[in-house]
Amino acid sequence: MKNGGKQMFAQGTVLSITISNVLTPVASLTGINGLDISADEVDTTTHDSVDGYREFEQGLKDAGSVDLDGILSLVASQLALKTLLDSGDVVAMTITFPNDLGSWAFNGFITALSTEAPIDDKVAFSASIKVSGKPTLSAGS
Numbered sequence: 001m002k003n004g005g006k007q008m009f010a011q012g013t014v015l016s017i018t019i020s021n022v023l024t025p026v027a028s029l030t031g032i033n034g035l036d037i038s039a040d041e042v043d044t045t046t047h048d049s050v051d052g053y054r055e056f057e058q059g060l061k062d063a064g065s066v067d068l069d070g071i072l073s074l075v076a077s078q079l080a081l082k083t084l085l086d087s088g089d090v091v092a093m094t095i096t097f098p099n100d101l102g103s104w105a106f107n108g109f110i111t112a113l114s115t116e117a118p119i120d121d122k123v124a125f126s127a128s129i130k131v132s133g134k135p136t137l138s139a140g141s
Contacts, residue, residue, distance in 0.1 A: 110129055
């Protein structure tokens with residue numbers, strides 16, 4: 001087990017999106033949630049099924065979405081989220097975990113972007129990414 005089995009903190013996790021053909025970290029993130037991979041269940045029960053139990057097989061998989069939260073600074077990487085939302089482009093993205101733990105690589109597109117400006121707290125933003133296709137989870141070295 002990496003780090004002798006000790007708990008590893010998530011601080012330092014980076015989400016990068018493709019901007020002008022370059023994977024670029026999104027600045028000032030405070031939360032990265034997802035991927036949420038699931039598979040459909042296909043009922044394959046027939047009149048020949050034995051013992052009165054339904055039978056199932058795995059159907060199509062869905063890699064779900066990734067939700068982001070951050071402090072709004074309107075730097076290029078944050079502005080790119082709005083550009084990608086407008087274009088609908090599917091681009092390469094990665095989530096890289098700290099301490100060389102590993103990473104997710106996937107394609108996705110922006111489905112939502114919002115800002116928040118409470119009177120007594122920071123100006124913040126949130127965004128949602130829909131994962132398209134099969135993601136790859138890789139262990140670090």
